[in-house]
Amino acid sequence: LASRDFHPDDTVIEIKGVKMGGEHLVVMGGPCAVETPEQIDEIARLVKAAGGQVLRGGAFKPRTGPYSFQGIGVEGLAMMAEAGKKHGLLTITEVMTPEYVDVCAEYADILQVGTRNMQNFDLLRKLGTIQTPVLLKRGFSATYDEFLNAAEYILAGGNPNVMLCERGIRTFETYTRNTLDLAAIPVLQSLSHLPVISDPSHGTGRRELVEPMSKASVAAGANGLIIEMHTDPDNSMTGDGVQSLFPDQFANLLKELEQLGKLV
Numbered sequence: 001l002a003s004r005d006f007h008p009d010d011t012v013i014e015i016k017g018v019k020m021g022g023e024h025l026v027v028m029g030g031p032c033a034v035e036t037p038e039q040i041d042e043i044a045r046l047v048k049a050a051g052g053q054v055l056r057g058g059a060f061k062p063r064t065g066p067y068s069f070q071g072i073g074v075e076g077l078a079m080m081a082e083a084g085k086k087h088g089l090l091t092i093t094e095v096m097t098p099e100y101v102d103v104c105a106e107y108a109d110i111l112q113v114g115t116r117n118m119q120n121f122d123l124l125r126k127l128g129t130i131q132t133p134v135l136l137k138r139g140f141s142a143t144y145d146e147f148l149n150a151a152e153y154i155l156a157g158g159n160p161n162v163m164l165c166e167r168g169i170r171t172f173e174t175y176t177r178n179t180l181d182l183a184a185i186p187v188l189q190s191l192s193h194l195p196v197i198s199d200p201s202h203g204t205g206r207r208e209l210v211e212p213m214s215k216a217s218v219a220a221g222a223n224g225l226i227i228e229m230h231t232d233p234d235n236s237m238t239g240d241g242v243q244s245l246f247p248d249q250f251a252n253l254l255k256e257l258e259q260l261g262k263l264v
């Protein structure tokens, strides 16, 4: 079902008037994690003012270590929904277990499956039983075929609203956190009709690389970007402050994309 042979036309997912896929470029921005009502409200305001369409933020964080901050949970979902509604943004948040799919879908417009859960098949099956759009992140060691098969689980369950997200893979290079695989964008688009979103934040792990790799992703044909932005990145509650843009950098990037005629 993910294959272009089966479905020659690009899939365009529309939520409350925002189109994702085809000729449209969607920009999702926000913090790694939802922290406080003030934090998410202020960031939502800035995402909207910059021209973004979707507010990102994790309430459930998949941390490598068990003692790291794990997110503020359901409370965070409510804070984010409130901020999104107030500022006229769609929202996207990560869901990690099948048990939390329904509550996350109640609050968010798009559900994110993180790189560490790309092959959490119980989670994928559960996401196939609802219609809420899913942003499926590529596992950091997954081949294109494994990635598309993971998407297939959701599609086969009856949910056609899947977006693929390239967020960098593990290579021998250590200067960057991951290696953003730009070729994944045109390859996935040739193999599949699903929208392909690029995540240059996790894809590089370095703030100064987010702008050039965002532009490179758009030049390679990405249908959208998901970018971490924080008002006080040095004090963010996850380690992802180092890859988070400052609000003015985020706004400048979107302005430059617009000048390229790309932000629709």
Ligand code: PEP
Pocket (backbone or CB within 6 Å): 032, 058, 062, 113, 114, 115, 116, 137, 167, 202
């Ligand atoms: C995130 O989006 O904050 C995140 C944890 O992403 P990934 O699953 O790609 O590491």
Ligand code: MN
Pocket (backbone or CB within 6 Å): 032, 033, 202, 228, 238, 240
């Ligand atoms: Mn993050």
